[in-house]
Amino acid sequence: MKRTAVYALTTQGGRLGRRIAEKMDGDLFLPRELAKAHGGEPFDRILDLLEKTFAGYRSHVFVTAVGIAVRAIAPHIRSKIQDPAVVALDHRGKYVVSVLSGHLGGANQLAREVAAITGGSPVVTTATDTEGVVSVDLLAVQEGFSIDNHSAIKAVNKAILNGEPVQVYDPESRLGGDWSGIEWSSVAEEGDWDPSRPCVWVTWKIANPSSKRLVLHPPVLVVGVGCNRRTEAKEILNLVESTFFAHALSLSSLLCIATIEEKQGEEGIIESASHLNVPLFFFEASRLRTVEVPNPSVTVKKHMGVYSVCEAAALLKAGAKTILVPKTRSRNATLAVALQC
Template sequence: MSESIAFYALTVSGFELAGQLAAELGGTVYVLRRHAGETGAHPFDSLPELVTETFSRHPAHVFVAAAGIVVRCIAPHLRDKAHDPAVVCLDQDGRFAVSLLSGHLGGANDLARRCAGVTGGRPVITTATDCAGVPSLDVLAAECDMAIGNRDRVKVVNGALLDHRKVQVYDPGNRLGLAGDGQFVTVAGADGWRTGEPGVWVSVYDDCPDADALWLFPKELMIGVGCRLGVEVDEILSHVRTVFDEYGLSMDAVGGMGTVEAKREEAGLLEAAEVLGVKPTFYSTEQLETVSVPNPSGAVFARMGVSSVCEAAALLLSEGGELLVEKVKTPTVTLAVARRK
């Protein structure tokens, strides 16, 4: 985030403060044109017009300006807490750094603390869980690299914690680190789950017995993919979805995609990775050949110079994990799934 923070100033003193913050935290400074001079800051004439251009460009925004001005500028561009960037507002002297928008998911609470650390001021945090000193499940999920399957249930669980109600948790492996926390009750599985009561279900499978629970999916599933030249993205994604449905796995739990180096320019594969929200990893044939796989192929070796692409790539990405799905193929795509250790 640090290099992408946008800092905005409307006055001379605000410009000095924005420059100080940018020097410490990294980012881009925007200043009212008459104060820009030869400093290298980006000049602007209208803050509302500038914010229209920059709001979706930067994941974080720090305004040295009155909160009312900031609210009016950002209001037309707000979507929801899953998409809005972090917004922090500081007074001209840096005495207060107010987390104004996207305190949790966007990171504004942390950014406000960092800004206050630079100015010697006080961070102003108003999110209820922070004020009450209880964990916020959306923040905890992000810290633990988990996808949220039904974001609307976050407020239900957080609300229960704020009301000092116990929250049941199914989390084999204790990925969230909540075992032993008195605010939570550990549940071993579906048999002990109490439908209708607030709860959190952590799994790489689509196996939660309660539609009203908060579903969290650890991004532990590494997919290895092989494909024919010129295969379309829809063919790849259709095969992935079919296999995941057959094995009861959640697409939200996909954490990586691996394949052979020769596929680095394969458009359909690159598009599939983008849709899945992962960055593809490309392995040399020498790297793939070091992996022992259950289904080596002579035909693949003759064509690619390696006896396995999808199984070997999935296992390499899993860093010593377990192969959950051995090679499943169509005429154009092969797929294997491993779970990161």
């Protein structure tokens, strides 16, 4: 997916749009007659253009009236989870309005970035921003957490805005950010929370969400993988999914996959990482040999020159001393899970 699309309808707007597109490394779209004279991608009708571009860019900048932007994007809006960031500004760049996906999509931040380019002022209307308090969904995005149940965001943010206490279950202190000005109470044990009050629940385990319990999954689980040559991705993925399910681990907390460098050309591992949308790391055998593992294997040593691939790779990448899930195997693959320190 491309980063930024910039749209303008007038000559003056086109000049400003070009400056924004150049600064943000974006694509500029102009009416056909303006595109001929000033460059940019030509279009005939902006409504037709948005059918092609809306889902293809992470952010959209309209150098137009807000109403034009709203009418152009209206048929394509789905949900705050899926929609890209949209901002609109006047052709002088004086006011940059956050139009769609202020928090999760990043439109509020986009408005600030565009305003910095134009010398104008960002206009942000989301309640938590106007009140100067943190939004829990924005905090989750900033920390790289996955939100399990977006429906609970409203209850938590409402409590924050009203100055009501918010329960926080975060036993490993994974949730950073600025909580100043928020009344919150720590939940020490899983069974201690009050289901009648809003709660932010930070965990790498599978959790049952509710309308008032917002479940956030931090990316902290490292999967180490070893396999025979030409092992199919399907087998590796099945092993990952079944192992996570058996140990009540959330796939939303998967940080990455790690293995030995000899597997750099192993398509099954590469495809698995791509399917799970996580990075893939390779370690030299000499580094894996330095890691103490609970299940060393003479067979693995014979073929790979190390006593462990999956456990050693998981521990090394996670920076951990103890394994969370020891070596588990399928017919052609092995897997271990470590918790990032």
